[in-house]
Amino acid sequence: MIRNSPSIPKYTGKEWEIKPLDALSFDDVLKKVVGTVTQTPTHPATEIPACLVNSIQCGDSEFVLKQLPNNSVDLVVTSPPYYQQRSYNNGQTIGDEVSVEKYTDSLMDVFREVVRVVKPSGNIVYNLGDKYVNKSLLLVPFRFAIKATTQESVILVNNITWAKSNPTPRQFDRRLVSSTEPFFHFAKGSDYYYDRDVFFENKDRERLHKASPKIGQGYRQKIDGSDLSAEEKRDAHQSLDKVIKEAQSGQIQSFRMKIRGVHAEAFGGEQGGRNSQIRDRGFTIIRLYGRAMKKDVMHCAVESVPNIRHTAMYPETIIRELVKMLAPDNGIVLDPYMGSGTTALAAMREGRRFVGIDIEPSYCELANNRISNYINRNA
Ligand SMILES: C[S@@+](CC[C@H](N)C(=O)[O-])C[C@H]1O[C@@H](n2cnc3c(N)ncnc32)[C@H](O)[C@@H]1O
Numbered sequence: 001m002i003r004n005s006p007s008i009p010k011y012t013g014k015e016w017e018i019k020p021l022d023a024l025s026f027d028d029v030l031k032k033v034v035g036t037v038t039q040t041p042t043h044p045a046t047e048i049p050a051c052l053v054n055s056i057q058c059g060d061s062e063f064v065l066k067q068l069p070n071n072s073v074d075l076v077v078t079s080p081p082y083y084q085q086r087s088y089n090n091g092q093t094i095g096d097e098v099s100v101e102k103y104t105d106s107l108m109d110v111f112r113e114v115v116r117v118v119k120p121s122g123n124i125v126y127n128l129g130d131k132y133v134n135k136s137l138l139l140v141p142f143r144f145a146i147k148a149t150t151q152e153s154v155i156l157v158n159n160i161t162w163a164k165s166n167p168t169p170r171q172f173d174r175r176l177v178s179s180t181e182p183f184f185h186f187a188k189g190s191d192y193y194y195d196r197d198v199f200f201e202n203k204d205r206e207r208l209h210k211a212s213p214k215i216g217q218g219y220r221q222k223i224d225g226s227d228l229s230a231e232e233k234r235d236a237h238q239s240l241d242k243v244i245k246e247a248q249s250g251q252i253q254s255f256r257m258k259i260r261g262v263h264a265e266a267f268g269g270e271q272g273g274r275n276s277q278i279r280d281r282g283f284t285i286i287r288l289y290g291r292a293m294k295k296d297v298m299h300c301a302v303e304s305v306p307n308i309r310h311t312a313m314y315p316e317t318i319i320r321e322l323v324k325m326l327a328p329d330n331g332i333v334l335d336p337y338m339g340s341g342t343t344a345l346a347a348m349r350e351g352r353r354f355v356g357i358d359i360e361p362s363y364c365e366l367a368n369n370r371i372s373n374y375i376n377r378n379a
Contacts, residue, residue: 046072054353068117071117075322082131083100104143105147108152112152121189125326155190156184157186160185161182163180167179195324200294211247219240228261229282243257260283310363310366319346336357338363341356
């Protein structure tokens with residue numbers, strides 16, 4: 001990545017001026033200081049300084065991130081510049097590298113800082129686009145994800161696919177139109193904040209209803225007629241009583257029971273665990289929660305926002321869902337490549353706080369206006 005461009009002042013250790021959001025001037029761009037940055041990964045959780053909360057910092061993201069304390073951010077959700085797609089900062093920044101290897105290295109320079117500033121319970125989501133060179137896909141996002149998981153201490157929780165319902169309309173004779181992009185969900189450990197139920201909860205089509213008083217009674221005869229031992233039968237009846245109560249009180253929508261020697265065995269995956277329950281305990285109970293399965297595919301149109309001139313916006317709809325699922329109420333959501341301010345807006349609408357960074361003063365101003373308009377409309 002090309003650094004020390006004339007528009008990016010070098011950090012000298014002196015305090016820069018910090019201005020509140022509504023007084024931002026983008027003439028002398030970079031502003032901030034957040035005390036000394038320690039590189040110790042075990043640094044105790046610290047707070048983002050109040051002056052940076054709900055602000056946009058205009059500058060190089062790696063440079064600005066270095067000023068933030070360790071373990072201070074709940075969620076990073078972002079979309080870096082894609083490889084050789086568009087030029088930002090007069091071609092003096094990430095995306096303009098001569099090779100994809102160098103590009104993913106540049107992304108990693110920032111990712112390292114992102115991992116440092118995220119809390120141990122925090123989450124990181126990166127959205128990236130692919131690129132054809134000599135008619136062949138480079139698999140750029142996956143090259144990055146492999147570097148991220150091999151060079152940093154993170155796990156890759158999901159590769160969530162954004163399926164675009166309205167990709168750029170063009171036709172190719174000898175290939176299909178690309179209409180998906182990955183959103184990689186990383187976490188620093190297995191104890192990450194997660195609220196799966198709120199993710200696209202509007203898509204939970206089936207509604208919970210109280211089950212009929214007769215639910216599950218057919219299983220009683222099947223248990224009694226099975227070759228389960230007396231102890232296994234007692235256990236099966238007790239578990240059946242419990243799950244019937246859950247269904248009748250509306251905690252679950254319904255359930256299925258599988259009994260050894262009565263029902264066919266299941267195959268593979270989670271079903272494998274069920275088979276061992278059937279083998280070892282004589283039965284298994286599958287609870288049906290009556291909600292849509294949360295899958296790793298997000299169907300969403302490419303959104304355009306009137307009067308917002310940024311060529312690479314991601315949909316606010318998706319970011320709001322990720323923010324709800326992956327950051328607690330009032331948590332800090334950081335976007336090191338803020339662009340038009342989509343992440344900030346999504347965070348505000350969902351009752352979270354934000355910190356945004358972008359290298360282009362004009363985008364910082366655009367995002368600032370977008371946020372100010374939202375605040376004014378809701379004042
Ligand atoms: C793909 S766009 C992000 C768009 C954003 N998600 C939105 O919805 O508007 C990438 C952004 O990264 C910014 N950028 C490029 N290099 C940067 C750097 N070194 N530090 C900070 N921002 C950078 C660009 O100015 C651009 O706005």
